[in-house]
Amino acid sequence: MEIKRNKLLKKIEEEYEVHQVCALLGPRQSGKTTLAKTYMKNIDDQVHFFDCENFLHLSQLENPLLTLEPLKGLVVIDEVQLKPDLFGTLRVLVDNNPDQRFLITGSASRDLIHQSSETLAGRIGYHQITPFSLEEVDSNWQRLWEVGGFPKSFLAKSSKISERWRDEYIKTFLERDILGLGLEVSPQVAGKLWRMLAHMHGQILNMHNLSKSLGIDQRTVKRYLNILEGAFMITLLRPWYTNVGKREIKSPKVYIRDSGILHRLLNFSSENFQFNPSIGSSFEGFVVEEISRYFDCYENAYFWATHNGAELDLIINKGMKKIGFEVKYTDKPCVTKSMRIASEALELEHLYVIIPGTHNFRLDEKITCLGIANCSDLISK
Template sequence: MYPRNIQNFAREALGDTPVLLLNGARQTGKSTLAQSLDAGRRYLTLDDPVVLAAAQSDPFGFIDGLDGPVCLDEVQRAPGIFLAIKAAVDKVRQPGRFLLTGSANVLLLPQMADSLAGRMEVLELWPLAQCEIAARPRSIVDELFAGDFADRYPFDRDDFIERLTAGGYPEALERRSGRRRQVWFDSYLATILQRDVRDLAQIEGLTELPRLLQLLAARSGGLLNMAELSRSTGLAQTTLRRYMGLLEVLFLIRQVPAWSSNLGKRLQKSPKLFLSDYGLMAHLQTLDANRMAQEHGLPGDLVEAFVHAELAKHQTWAAEATRLMHYRTSTGVEVDFVLENRRGQVLGIEVKAARTLSSKSFSGLRHLRDTVPEQFQRGVLFYSGEEVVQFDAQLVALPLAMFWA
């Protein structure tokens, strides 16, 4: 079992909150983590047809029949169970009574989330971060705000390519050949786009979704333009929005909202779109390790997706609570990512797949600094070199290897 950095947060939540939900995509290790938190807790999964039938036919009777702390796996398969859990918690408000796992984002399903408002804590479990794969607990988010860097981080191009194509799903990482991982990714997508879509949307697997997901993989890191995407897919925008919502609920895609300083600047308001796992993105783009190794450079969109996913994972256990956004003006000046903490301090993050940089590489970060000089904490540029280079007191180039070294 890989060590999960969110584990301590889960234990703390079980100590003072009646309901804890571990939420995340399928095959990210939610069930394994849940069972490791409390060996004596009764474990039931709604993937079991008998358990599912009982939960769906009489949710209140099913919950009333459970004694002591219980773990319910894949609860999104029986939405009615949330109201039954609410009733049980209101009768006996006991910390850690219900440990739930779900493969659909309940925060995007109001009928589920609202029923347990104030009674449930939600922790998001992403695919493995590079530091979890290496069994080295750390928080990149906290290190970036603190300016806590080494002098250099050894970078090996072939090793990085392997990390990009493997992604973070534990089972995919266990496949030692690229061909076997391709088989796993194909099977994974088929399961989600058939069974889970059917459960959530009450319809059979949609034939348009696999092609749509492939188109989104090719546009990962770009601004979300529904009109252009509608033209490319031939889908009406109302249908397209519904499909996009399904993919987001299932944690396959993620939107990064635009950042605004509220100073009246003319900023681009569209969100950026990313696939949640860079290994899955590489698979959908038919990029394998051999093909990338033969190319002169690294695919910039895939490297940016890597940084996005790693930052989002580290946010879930960082001591510094932050929001992840992007910055783009109406004239095209952009910063790939902006992290803002609760004190309003801003960290700008740029991503370059190249090994060499120049002062011009920091132009977007300088623009952001000039826009909000009092909020601006630091500008970071991740690149595929090895040396940590300070360009000025607030701008620094950091090797991508910082994420795993």
């Protein structure tokens, strides 16, 4: 089975209309290298490929200016965060050769952006490469939700193989990847933190409880959370503030970004998946991630809640409009008092109630029930 990522390929092509350097950022094994190689095959130009995990390629890049300057066409540098001193060389090359283009991939977003933003300012564009989205898997939402979007998990021949792959991914992340991300803790403590976050999935982040349970001060916990967010492992969904005089929640909500990874952290299996008591919060996180991808609005996505109990799972800004989303794992959705309060207080253009399945129907003049499989319809609205 082949998953076509034409939308992402188009973004790469369009990026070169603006910048000479295009950066693909995303978690390890999310498909960045495959996407880069697909783009390489599709273009009618000279292509040169360097993998910073390949010792032979690394030796060629020890003198990057001598190696890269004579090359024409497209130069692809994979896992560039392993060779951060390249950014200064790329600036020199871009400024002196307008016909040369670079496609770079990296797995540590914030570090990579920090390293490149100053030296390549005005010369580079960034694109987040997530695991497979619902739009890319032909709305096969049930499998995507259960096993997540990492290619080797989604495309596995059986649920057992998928579960085994995700278990190994978690193990490798805890034993190897955290060292390169700056988490100065043992794999055991990092694993405890990640599993605690999984149990807090969809809830207001409680820094005090995390700090107390881990025996780490809150400043350190906050730094670790920022690192995990920068590595695309979690989402810290920020609260939306209004001026309506209500006592609003001002702490973020936390989500494990990939639902398949979440399910293994919570010990979900294919046999108990539908009966797990955490299935509602899991579905909420899955929808929040998919909607944020559809609108490409990670920086403009929020939730809203008051201490009086009114809340809304997701708010996105689309131009001058605010659109609200409430997620319900039910086949009998209805309009609630909380929805009406949120719609009025936030002055929403429209509110969508997202449920499992494919059903679409109006609940009210400004409230529509939308099956998760049809969320792509929102893009054209």
